[in-house]
Amino acid sequence: MVRQCYDITTGDRLAGSEEFIESLTHDAFIIQIPALREEYKTELEQLLSLFDQRRVTSNDEHILEVDETAYLEKYQPLVRLLHRAISNEDIRDVMDVEDEILRDFENLERHIDRQEEIIERQGKALGEKDKSLGEKDKTIEEQGKALGEKDKTIGELRRQLQQLQARD
Template structure:
């Protein structure tokens, strides 16, 4: 079965528009039952400085409630390619979510900040860690005894967060867990040819509970707005990569020019020092260099 590639923002948005599937995906990644979910894409546009190209990005935010009755805000980011500005953009976005006065829940007249959870889908591998799915979890400890603390405090929960990082290039056909099985729909090894918009996946190799996901992604292929949006994403990515390559080249040229300037200065100083040395030798020999 051919499905639309969910690494594209437009496809992922189409997928998460089905609330039940969004609940299934997020609950599988978090490893807990979700009883309520309100998932909304947050759209951002920006004009590239010297290009008539609008950068369109989607960030996904979902307010969830688990079986224990706990509410949290889940932030989902998909990054197809690696750029030097990614970390600062992620930090700014995360900071804006902490500062957003709407990220609260009113309980019996009291406002409580929603604890945050972040999920990053990376289209590029990390430098050192090879695990396809990484969980960065918080634990409370008594610093003196080093004993684990089971209780949870709203103050701490509101100011710290857990993270899940999914390295899409590290996904393998031989999955080892339910979450890796789910994430096979992101496995870029399943691209059948040169068209990166499409993945080829065998429905009978997918667990029954995940088949609604691939069926919806299959339907996405017939959605003209989704296909057009993928084309735009490709254009934007290519343009951003060109800009980064240009910036890299300009930085290299600038560094080379600075190095050449420093080398010329060193050579000038060496020549001056040699001249002074020779003058000193002539003077010591009683020879007038101007004679």
């Protein structure tokens, strides 16, 4: 199924396709937070701007600079909840552990990618060796046939020689 993607604020159809979106089995609204604009046109964009990664503080990637007064009153409880979360030492410790786990997964993925590349190269080398061995087997088989023909010819010549010697 070919999906059509639209910018919800302008209604413009977006060009190109995205593997993730194409793999969905249902219609959906996809919000790409990194693609949010500085000016927020809808309430949803304003709410999601709370998570805009362009606002990361320089000393801690877990903390975003958020001006509480820039948000509607109905979003204030969420803003306060997020502020409490970053001020809670236990939550910050959990975030640090999660970061460490993510780094470990990334390292593991890189290691797996390298191993897969090595396996692929070795597979190609083995394929080439198999091809070479197949060619050698074919050559040996052809040589065996040639030797068989030679033996047959020698046998025929001996028989003819014996017949000639028997006449004399």
